[in-house]
Amino acid sequence: MNQPNAPLPADVLLRAQSLSVRFGGLLAVNDVSFDVRRGEVFTLIGPNGAGKTTVFNLISRIYAPTSGSIAYAGPAGTVTLTEQPPHRVAGLGIARTFQNIELFEHASVLHNLLIGRHTRRETGLWADMLFTPRARAAEIRAREKAEAVIDFLELQHYRDTLIAGLPYGVRKVVELARALCTEPQLLLLDEPSSGLNVEETDDMAFWIQDIRDELGITVLMVEHDMSLVSRVSDRVLAMNQGQVLATGTPHEVQTHPGVVEAYLGTIDDVSSLRRPEGSAVGVRA
């Protein structure tokens, strides 16, 4: 199944090639190609139903493409991601957050981070059960990592609080923390600002920039809030009805005539479409 792969260019972490996905009669993703470069924030935008989440789900192996493939520069060389079993994705250094937060409500922040870390187990079940020196060392590393991430995202105050007792905005940061605990090289963020107010969205923009600039993690995100998109993205890909409309800098894409048309048809600057505070719906056609 795993063919030898031609290595990707050194600056490319992930390359999607002619991806298509058909759901019955609907071509949800239609011949989509793009590169995610190492160390950048690359953002998918597009109106409702454009196919953004479907692209995301192809990368995290929730869906298989009808045609096309994804090459990924994994820790042991370039692999065809679309041939990997879903459970291998975390081990390849890919982590994601979900639009609907998925945390253990009745566990503390710290425990949620430790559970998240288990997706990249370094020891086998028997080693864990027998608490061998290797398992013990892995446990210590996991705790050190969790504490470092708590410090990095300034969650110290909430470290021992149960998720159920936390405001929504803090939960979003905890989800980010849990993904970081797996030490990804590629972080997929699914609408990181959804449900956040303006101030929380501002904080989220800082965290995303810090994750790229200080941790050197490449970020691929789907986002509707155009002010957040412009602020943090190095490059943007706009989709509509499954197809790529434009790829470029945030400014290039926002002013692209096809993108403007896809959003509303009449406006001349999609940045004016900032989502109303607290709304779960952003720029939608």
Ligand SMILES: Nc1ncnc2c1ncn2[C@@H]1O[C@H](COP(=O)(O)OP(=O)(O)OP(=O)(O)O)[C@@H](O)[C@H]1O
């Ligand atoms: N599992 C599925 N089965 C059938 N159709 C699907 C499935 N998943 C997505 N679709 C359809 O594929 C199209 C693209 O959906 P997708 O969720 O990727 O859009 P999106 O760009 O993420 O939109 P939104 O901004 O609303 O989240 C939509 O028409 C959607 O209804």
Ligand SMILES: [Mg+2]
């Ligand atoms: Mg979506």
